[in-house]
Amino acid sequence: QEPLTASMLAAAPPQEQKQMLGERIYPLVHRMHSALAGKITGMLLEIDNSELLHMLESPESLHSKVEEAVAVLQAHHAKEGSHKSG
């Protein structure tokens, strides 16, 4: 799969841009959190496209954003149904 570039993104309509980014980000997220990959990717797609492009080029920044998203998700779930041990 060829790398996604800023010029490729700019040539696509806004809605398609998020789709293109999601298709690249999802498999990377899936390797870290397979069960939550869809939701995490959905959250990440709310970030600016330029930032998402940077994350695709920098595994470290992607990883930290994914961990952030997981923490937010867990807090969200904890509010809806607080039932945990520890």
Added chain:
Amino acid sequence: SNGSSITWPPEFHPGVPWKGLQNIDP
């Protein structure tokens, strides 16, 4: 009954057109 139809976060599925937050129908 509380509002259990909260769909946040929107879930991304490969191959499915992404609608983002717009997929929340009234």
